[in-house]
Amino acid sequence: MKKAEGYRPISVAEERLDEFFDVVQWAFVGEWLREDRQDYVDALPVERARALEVTDARRGRVSEIAAVHASFGTEMVVPGGRKVPTAGLSWLGVHPAHRRRGLMTRMIHDHFERSLARGEAVSVLYAMEAPIYARFGYGMGSQTVKAEIPRGARMWAVDGADDLTVRLERASFDEHDELVAGLQARLDRPGTVINAVGSGRNARFTDPVGNRRGMEKWRLAIVEDAGDPVAYAFFRRHARSSVGIHDGVCQVREHGSMSPAASQRLWQTLTDFDLVETTMTENLATDDPLLHQLRDPRGVRSKVIDNLWVRLLDVPTALEAREYFHDCDVVVEVADKHVPANAGRWRVRVAGGDAQVSRTDDAPDLSMDIRHLSQCYLGGTSLEALVRAGLVREHTPGQARDLATAMLSPVAPLANWDF
Numbered sequence: 001m002k003k004a005e006g007y008r009p010i011s012v013a014e015e016r017l018d019e020f021f022d023v024v025q026w027a028f029v030g031e032w033l034r035e036d037r038q039d040y041v042d043a044l045p046v047e048r049a050r051a052l053e054v055t056d057a058r059r060g061r062v063s064e065i066a067a068v069h070a071s072f073g074t075e076m077v078v079p080g081g082r083k084v085p086t087a088g089l090s091w092l093g094v095h096p097a098h099r100r101r102g103l104m105t106r107m108i109h110d111h112f113e114r115s116l117a118r119g120e121a122v123s124v125l126y127a128m129e130a131p132i133y134a135r136f137g138y139g140m141g142s143q144t145v146k147a148e149i150p151r152g153a154r155m156w157a158v159d160g161a162d163d164l165t166v167r168l169e170r171a172s173f174d175e176h177d178e179l180v181a182g183l184q185a186r187l188d189r190p191g192t193v194i195n196a197v198g199s200g201r202n203a204r205f206t207d208p209v210g211n212r213r214g215m216e217k218w219r220l221a222i223v224e225d226a227g228d229p230v231a232y233a234f235f236r237r238h239a240r241s242s243v244g245i246h247d248g249v250c251q252v253r254e255h256g257s258m259s260p261a262a263s264q265r266l267w268q269t270l271t272d273f274d275l276v277e278t279t280m281t282e283n284l285a286t287d288d289p290l291l292h293q294l295r296d297p298r299g300v301r302s303k304v305i306d307n308l309w310v311r312l313l314d315v316p317t318a319l320e321a322r323e324y325f326h327d328c329d330v331v332v333e334v335a336d337k338h339v340p341a342n343a344g345r346w347r348v349r350v351a352g353g354d355a356q357v358s359r360t361d362d363a364p365d366l367s368m369d370i371r372h373l374s375q376c377y378l379g380g381t382s383l384e385a386l387v388r389a390g391l392v393r394e395h396t397p398g399q400a401r402d403l404a405t406a407m408l409s410p411v412a413p414l415a416n417w418d419f
């Protein structure tokens, strides 16, 4: 029997969601509280939930679900502020009794085929473990700073920050979904994965009791300029103390700001709660305004890790969807063993910010695997750096720099919510 034989892919009907969730709990190591079920249902893009079901008794009980995944149908901001139809892969898990039989590989192929059929030119994901996805052509498209900011960290003053007001409220899907989605849709940072109103129904409001571990229910900070929302952040606190000293923490999840002043007002608020000594960030871009505004950058304990993994599914459509910042004419040879339609030579002609991408038989200037092109797509990694790392081959001197200069983004890419 071949590795992945004895299973078949299926769409998961609502009545089988508990089986889907059972595999998720086995794969992600956890036991959910019964009261949290609806929260998970609301966070799942149910109409795009997929699974592998056992069809051969030598694999397990026939018709049991052995592996699952789902994806968010969305748009992602690309360099220049345009948007590209994107599939956000998530909920990927294989029951431990069925692992290392190629089920993940089979599900990723299923995901690629279905995303392409829907016209989604790019797939993105957050990785639980970083070494897994390069083999499928995903490249590390953006990085994030995980920072611990001490209470009251001083910042360089930004005009107008003091004039803004802040509302602090318990996050509520009914009350805040449109407000948050409206602000997020205005972000122009490449890598922003739009979580539209109602998408995955309420993924950004997910708040299972079993995950709180002493933390508050998620709260929302909303910065306003004369009543108009200009920044938001999901946050929650945890009161702690030892030997009579209060050293509580504040955790910040999705956040976004429309202006430098709004960003400053937001972070002043998030880093100055009574009884809270440390604010921990997620989803902070490597050039987030906060990092430039802090007077003592070394006073922030931080670590840079991978944020979004990016995979071009349709090379010409994806490349033509974004803006470029330097004219060039480069022939790129791409290797892609999972999506053969991408493999081969592409002429990338950039003029006035737009690319035209077409098939060619001309000799290549650069050769690379799809994961390296994908890694550079959002403009956070230089192709020339990958040549220097020995991962991309340059056949025509100077062409890596030309394409790198065209593709690099003036601001670092980032996805501001973890799907």
Ligand SMILES: CC(=O)SCCNC(=O)CCNC(=O)[C@H](O)C(C)(C)COP(=O)(O)OP(=O)(O)OC[C@H]1O[C@@H](n2cnc3c(N)ncnc32)[C@H](O)[C@@H]1OP(=O)(O)O
Pocket: 027, 028, 089, 090, 091, 092, 093, 094, 095, 098, 099, 100, 101, 102, 103, 104, 105, 106, 125, 126, 127, 128, 129, 131, 132, 135
């Ligand atoms: C996008 C997201 O949802 S991220 C969340 C991913 N899910 C998890 O981390 C949950 C826990 N883990 C699991 O459910 C599973 O072990 C998975 C999904 C990571 C892997 O599923 P499997 O069906 O065992 O993977 P599969 O058999 O297709 O492996 C394909 C290749 O990836 C490799 N691989 C699988 N898991 C890992 C890993 N954790 N680290 C490194 N390599 C891995 C395999 O060794 C195999 O390599 P090969 O092609 O050289 O033989």
